[in-house]
Amino acid sequence: MDYREFLEQIKKDLSERLSGVLEGATVDTTQVDKLQGRSYEGLSIVPEGSIIGLTMDLQPYFQMFNDGISYENIVEQIADRAAGAYADRPAVTAEDIGSYEAVKDKLMIQLIGREGNEEMLRTIPHHSIEDMEIVYRFHVQDTELGMASALVTNSMLERYGITAEQLKQDAFVSAVSHDPFEIKTMAEILNELMGAEIIPEDAMPMYVASNKERIHGVGVIAYPEFMEEAAKRLGGDFYVLPSSIHEVILIPDTPDVSALELQGIVQSVNVEQVAPEERLSDHIYHYDSKEKLFERSDKYESRKLNQGQERESSRSSVLDALRSNQKDCSERPHKNTAVIRRDVAAL
Template identity: 40%
Template structure:
């Protein structure tokens, strides 16, 4: 049985021969490590001579497929066919345009990735932190049935274009909502769209006006790498207006987020456990964005980790209690001070306020107390 290195060389040679039979010659085929956002793998890359662009496939998965299923010849045929289709449908890209920012900036869009998971790659690309995530930038070069073709913006590209990270960010924020518009729908409607013809049968037990009607899914139109919408200008504020208040943001994958209104009844730790469970059991490792839950405070206009919001809320409540205690102490001190400096009554006032030897003010207070007692008694009588 051949080892992995031998398998790589044999596969590359056999694919080269298969492509030559299809009339695809004068191409360079390489298999080498490729570091991409959210994942790293060996990539099989095919570039026509003289071109900087070509077709790239995940060779690590190809090797895994052979290990699991065998049938080497069929696998070579399938990979050669994918390369042929990729070369035929690849969008034309003028390599000179890649260094001309004025030509490229209208293609700018953004993507959100986990910062820790992509730490080494983030050192090589411009990015902007957003809690424990990072905003990165891409040029959209075209799209077809297989998806959207994009180019990740690197530090080297910025240098060649002679622009600053700040300019790139500002232009991307303005352009991304136009290139890849945001889409936000009620969870039930999103499920109905995914289920297609079976939606009515599958959703018959979910009431249209139930709690689910207040849970939303946010992404982009093609539902691919859509989490970046939460970084779009005014997106969070618009959602707060729609929901009439604060909300939690749950990253279900790199493709979409779930938005849950915060009515003061939700426990953030329960939401975090749910995200961890879904990520561990339902999401491919390369599609995991974050194991965290986020919160948008509509009053202070702050997007943050849910645990930060909880800590800030606790501090705010403690400050309110301290302020109330401080105000109470001040009020008590003022009353005590006022009582201490109360002037002695003048003799003529005592005479004026006394009727048949009874202090008038005291009698009035006694009368009011008597009325209160009678009212309480009558109230108790009525209850009995």
């Protein structure tokens, strides 16, 4: 039995198992498109009269089946999970999401990497910031399991009758108001988590930026006031290291900081410690507080090199002009100053 056949069989048997729990629920196979490479083909379960359905990725269960777990056991587990998920589902009505006015003040922003999300980005409104993309969600409900939110899609924009630019404007107003950014030292973060100060005094100064919940908090770096506020806190230019889709690390740009080493650290941590679905980027970024410019670090290094070459070229041009003027002066006939002094004395 391959995965497609497994899905079809589960679809049939699950409908029967759920008849006493979710009367009238529609069970069907579906393609679920998600960010960060988490798209999958699975099952959708829509209770009768509900506008919100449940989706389930059955790949783990298919693996269990291949590992020898009985089919009956697996169907029972899926049915229990579906019933439990339905009981914990957000209580959402058509009025909650049916109009733009209903969701406008619940909008949030999320920052994702462009690489690996190209297919999904074709179906959702987004705005670029270097090699990352700002996408938009709206808060649905807080549950015991956490916050439930929904991704804004192009079809939603059409239904709401708004443009992507209007969405962006309203989302930033809502996000800044309801989901403000926080910048804390690494020592403060570790103290909150472990209750102890464990950062050596001579360690490289590091700051963590996110939202208060530290969930999908990387989007705060796109807030209008964030970069300038961070520059004040860090004392000038700084590097931005993407720790995950939840937070970034800020490091002051000082002479003893190597961008190449920071880049290597990010790439190593991404491979060894960050789950693929939570990776933001393998690159590091830089904020120039004088130019008020946020850019990828390699662009910053290239721009700095070009500026140095331009200054050297300008300096050479000035020196060439001075040498030329000096040569012109040396080739001109000299006045007989002795005669002039004598004539002046005679007067």
